[in-house]
């Protein structure tokens with residue numbers, strides 16, 4: 303549905319997107335993940351024909367963004383970072399206007415507006431001036447605008463940025479609802495990692511304009527989760543801490559044990575496994591067979607956050623950033 | 638079709654903001670004042686000549702209508718930047734331009750729609766002056782042909798100044814900057830008009846040809862000259878064409 307090949311976008315001085323290629327199949331929901339300034343918005347602007355690429359190709363439903371922009375635009379619904387709404391218009395008027403310029407047939411318009419207003423839960427504010435709406439409502443109006451012409455492809459730029467937690471959940475549910483109907487291909491960008499875990503099937507990670515990783519969310523997580531870290535809490539006297547630690551270290555598959563805090567008769571350890579080894583049953587048995595009480599034992603999952611750090615921080619990057627951090631430390635956030 | 642949709646949206650915004658009312662009120666005030674002064678002057682001259690027993694050749698067209706049209710054309714010069722300044726600048730600032738440019742609408746339709754919306758507001762503004770002119774028809778029998786020609790001239794001149802303003806608004810995302818720059822250009826055109834009233838060298842003739850106001854002179858006299866019509870239509874075309882080019886180039890440079 304979407305095909306990007308060697309896409310590069312250079313602004314006056316800066317390369318914002320550097321030779322990235324990816325494809326998105328019909329009906330997929332893909333997360334576009336990267337820190338601020340990674341080039342997410344720029345890529346989306348190229349896909350929506352707002353900006354021409356400097357080099358490379360991008361096409362939507364087989365239509366090239368440079369050669370047949372009108373065909374591409376007909377098939378795309380786009381929600382920019384700030385919803386493109388006119389504060390002086392009523393919601394209903396605004397949706398009528400957008401419906402018309404998006405080419406919704408006249409006799410279908412009223413029906414479509416009712417449908418999208420329903421889908422985006424804005425039916426109750428159809429007669430309200432957009433300028434008077436809360437940020438969450440405006441975002442939903444923006445989303446309604448993006449789907450009014452029932453586009454094949456939905457491009458959402460940070461759809462939950464700046465919303466409060468309640469509104470974030472609503473917006474996510476809305477997107478998931480659209481995805482569940484299966485007739486839209488969705489790309490959504492975010493710099494918040496759990497967002498991708500919660501809404502997307504696939505994830506494309508970019509940093510500094512370069513594509514860093516592209517995989518299913520599940521694969522990406524397990525690929526990086528070679529070794530697991532387990533938190534163990536044992537009820538015992540502090541004097542026994544060393545003995546417990548020794549016992550844990552002897553369990554098969556354990557690479558090292560870190561003693562955390564010991565307080566009020568609770569001994570805490572972080573146990574790291576060797577690559578690809580399962581150690582939790584072994585740990586549990588070791589503690590209990592030695593006559594201690596096992597209070598808690600759980601795997602500390604690798605969050606996307608950590609995955610992301612691992613992927614974007616190549617060894618040289620890490621070193622550089624440490625160096626910068628060291629020199630810039632007294633100034634604080636000078637980076 | 639899209640052009641009219643966009644024109645309607647622009648008009649809607651004008652009347653939802655203080656701009657339309659401000660512009661129209663200001664125009665009504667100034668144009669009304671000029672009209673009043675002209676009428677008073679006309680009546681006094683008429684009474685004077687009657688008292689002296691002379692039969693003064695009283696010409697409403699020459700004494701009221703022509704100065705009124707000239708004045709309106711100058712007032713328009715200074716109100717037009719207020720009408721055009723927000724056209725593109727505001728959409729760029731708020732980001733709604735992304736909606737327009739990612740919709741299946743051509744640049745030309747967007748530009749024409751915006752220009753047309755501004756044009757309709759301008760016509761609504763002119764309609765106010767038609768109200769005061771209609772008073773003349775109640776108390777006298779002015780010739781209506783020069784009046785029609787005058788309005789055609791105002792329409793053409795307005796169209797071309799609005800096209801220039803539209804272009805300026807597309808060059809910035811700050812509507813105040815667009816307004817001030819537009820105002821400066823209009824001022825320049827006004828000065829050009831003055832400068833061109835003296836001298837007869839080739840430069841003066843060129844300046845005089847370029848002066849938008851100069852071309853209105855024939856219209857205000859009630860004369861239709863195809864030369865002036867062509868001039869106005871070409872400026873409208875050039876203004877809108879430049880807007881299209883700047884939209885294109887901004888996209889590539891951005």
Ligand SMILES: Nc1ncnc2c1ncn2[C@@H]1O[C@H](COP(=O)(O)OP(=O)(O)O)[C@@H](O)[C@H]1O
Nearest residue numbers: 313316318337338339340341342343344345891
């Ligand atoms: N109009 C522009 N002109 C110049 N540089 C820009 C422009 N827009 C974005 N950039 C730069 O390009 C890089 C990528 O920006 P962007 O695509 O907005 O990233 P993201 O959306 O991932 O935060 C940033 O470094 C940003 O400063």
Ligand SMILES: [Mg+2]
Nearest residue numbers: 342343344383
């Ligand atoms: Mg962005």
